[in-house]
Amino acid sequence: MDRSSPLARRLLLGGATLAVAAPAVLRHARGETPIRIGMPVAMTGPGGEIGLQMRHGAEFWAKQQNAKNGLLGRQIEIVAQDTGGDPATCVRKAQEVVERDGCRLLFGMTLSSEALAVVPKLAEWNAIFVSSDNGDGRLTGSSFVPNFFRANISGPMETRVISLWLRKSEFKNFYALGMDYAWGHNSIGVFEDEVKKANKTFLGAVYSPIGTKDFSTYITKIRQSGADACFLVLQGDDNNAFLSQAHEYRLPDKVQLLTSIVDLNSIHAVGDASLGLAGSTRYVFTIDTPSNKDFVAEWRKEYATEPDVFEGEQYQACQILQAGVEAAQSIDAEKLRPALEKVAIDSIKGHVAMRECDHQAVQGGYMVKVERPAGAKAPLPQIIATFPGDAITPACRQMTFDS
């Protein structure tokens, strides 16, 4: 007895350890490690608000799927890392999640500059990156790489939605206000072209430095331009300050304000000052599809609020990745790539089909206007026009439209 006691204890301990570890060990033996998706994303700095939404959207999807036995029977794990919106940091963090955490699937890269820095590395890492918000046309054009897929609407597509809408609109004379850096100048350049193609008048543009707090002078210039509509390329605090002050000066009574992105954060921040604002949107929770209604209902149950633009766009990117992985029955880049190229699903935004030639997801475009429907507590974006995917998607690997 004296000699068998330690043995018995050891056996017991060993047995207990085995019993505790067995499910994990067995899962591992069957290849059922979690599917880890790397998400280097800007959570602070420029784009931090957008990055947090992207992360939120991906984590919501992962939680939903994990409750339903995961993806290919494996749990999904989102490995999020803050890039601070800096391309060099983003490349480093992406490398970390690939090499240290073993991720072969990537989401995130909030800013296009970050994505452009990362995509040349994808082949070397043997990783697939599904973008949910990068707007830069070059990613599916001159900088295209086979392991990059764009699930979201691109910048040129966004502008195309506005330009198709303004061709039909009653507005004739346009002015523009943009933030004084590449994004503002590029977007207004594209917009100016579109105005001219629509045989309407572009009166001019003014650019405000990033961080402008007082917009009274710019509001005066817009009013004096004689425009009946003004295109805005502003974001974050600058956008909120402009909308608050434009409302103060009653500018929207006289000039229709158009914007490249209508987002809920900004509407919440400025309240009634957002009323009347029109623009294209990548996603809005009022989209009328069965899949979106389910999504919004479950989102509300989880967070007691509505999903915002980049939360919805991220969720669609997750749906596209999921369809690809399920078709390929693998997350290996060689098998997944051809499967993703053929994805065509009814996502929360409606029908969306990945294009084989440049990996751009062809999808409908929405034009919304901020209104306060009867009984609503706060202003809401309402869809005022919808454009089919083939009308708003440029030709393969192109960034512009011929007509």
Add this chain to the structure above:
Amino acid sequence: MGGVGTLHRGTRPCPPAFDPLRGPIPQAEGEESQHPIALMDFLGFLITQCLNALSQAALLFFLGVGLTLIFGIMRIVNFAHGAFFMLGAYVGYTAVHLTGSFWAALVFAPVAVGLVGAAFELGILRRLYRRDGSAFLMVTFGLTLILGEAIRLVWGVAALEVPSPQSLSGIVFILDEPFPVYRLFLAGAGVVVALAIWQFLERTRLGLLIRATSQNAEMVHALGTDVRLVRSAVFGIGCGLAGIGGVFAAPLVTASLGMAPNAVIDTFVIVIIGGMGSFPGSLIGALLVAFVQVFGTYYFPDLAMAFMYLIMLAVLVVRPGGLLGKEA
């Protein structure tokens, strides 16, 4: 000319030709009669832009005067001044939502921010007066980071709406140019606060002590006054003024996490232009920056960002201590 609700005309002061925008314009008279209209339009433009500049100057003044008072007494540069400004906006937001009154926020927020400032002086700064200036830079910069993160934790990352009071949310027409009542109120508030501070410094005992301490702290101490208390009070008052600025600014820019870094740069520029430690200097600095900013941006929008720094550069070259600085 046109009352509330009529469709107002725009103006084109440069070149001074009248350009009809939308709506019918009386054009019955001949060409000569267009000049008075153009002149009136230009006058309207001029007045509204001046009022704009005054309202901006008021906001800048609330920031600058606090910083300069603190510097005058304590010889330290408060890097956390922008953070106190931001804190004022957020506390104002909460006060508006709890009480439903902007006026309550205007009283509560500066007091709360002032108390936080005074507590910081009592608890931390007071222990550092024997150290050299870099200690204050580090500590107040650290406070900026702490306040920023604290605000992020308490109020979240999204910008928050602080509506202007109902009674001030209308517009008036000044020679046909629409102008928000709230900005008129801001400009007025700037004048009132400037007069109040001036009277406070000149007429009250604490004002006298503040002026005396800024000239010779040791003598004041030797005469039996607790200089440490004066310092705490001034730090609290300076932060409270930044807090008022935050509440006033919130309806224009929303309460957001970007307020602090933006504000602190403007404040430094104003104080450097006016002269460190000079109360009238901060007033002149605020007015100068606001007017040059408004008119400069209108006529040369490409240089909008540069104007403030160009004035600072010019002042530093001519008077290195600032316009009314002691070293000058």
